[in-house]
Amino acid sequence: MLRTGKKIFYILWGVLLIYFLYCYAQNPAIFSVEYLKSFISSYNDQILLVYIILSxxxxxxxxxxxPFVIVGALLFPDRLLLVLLISMIGIMLSATALYYFSDMLGFSEYLEKKYPNKVKKWESKLQSSKATWLVLGWSFFPLVPTDIICYVAGIIKMPYKYMFTGVFVGEIILVSFYIYSGGLLQL
Structure with missing residues (x-):
């Protein structure tokens, strides 16, 4: 099941990449900044709704x-607080979904069979009183996906409030930085 899903993902990813390369070869101008600005401004009324849904x-x-946070700051430089709110709602919804549906996705059995020692190690770390700090640090560090720690927290049944608090604090700091940086790019 997992291998089939991976194959489908890679095939879809490859098809999408080939499609974009084809579009670029046919008309490179559609990937220019001017074209993208004009395309986005033609949907000015709907762009906030689309941004909320995508986030x-x-x-x-x-x-x-x-990328969604930075694009939001660039698209809505006069509504940075709204971009922060939308971004955090999207992040916390996905963190919660990954936490609660981690077993349903079926990876827990796979990970426990393939990496039993690592799962036990993470279990002891995420059940400790300092688990919130670990999740916060993980969420704040931009080079690792926050989704992974939420997923692992759900698998090992870390208390939800510790996962939620860690992700929220770590991400609000990081997202605020991205929004501020993205807003500076407008100048």
Whole structure:
């Protein structure tokens, strides 16, 4: 089941990549900054709604939030607080979904069979009184996906409030930095 899902994902990813390369070869201008600005501004009324939907849905596909946060800051430089709110709602919804549905996704049995020592090690770390700090640090560090720690926390049944608090504090700091940095790019 897991291998079939991976194959389908890689095939879809490859098809999408080939499609974008084909589009670029046919008309490179559609990937220019000017074209993208004009395309986005032609949908000015709907763009906020699309941004909200994409920010919420992206977590269910394990797509990183960073590009969405930065794009939000660039699209809505006069509404940075709203971008922060939308981003955090999307991040926390995906963190919660991954936590609660980690067993349903079926990876827990696979991970426990393949990496029993690592699962036990993470279990002891995430059941300790300092688990919130570990999750916070993981969430704040931009080079590792927050989704992984939420998933592992759900598998080993870490108390939800510790996972939620750690992700929230770590991500709000990181997302605020991204929004501020993205807002500076407008200048």
């Amino acid at each position: 919420i849905v992206r977590g269910f596909f394990l797509i990183p939030s960073t």
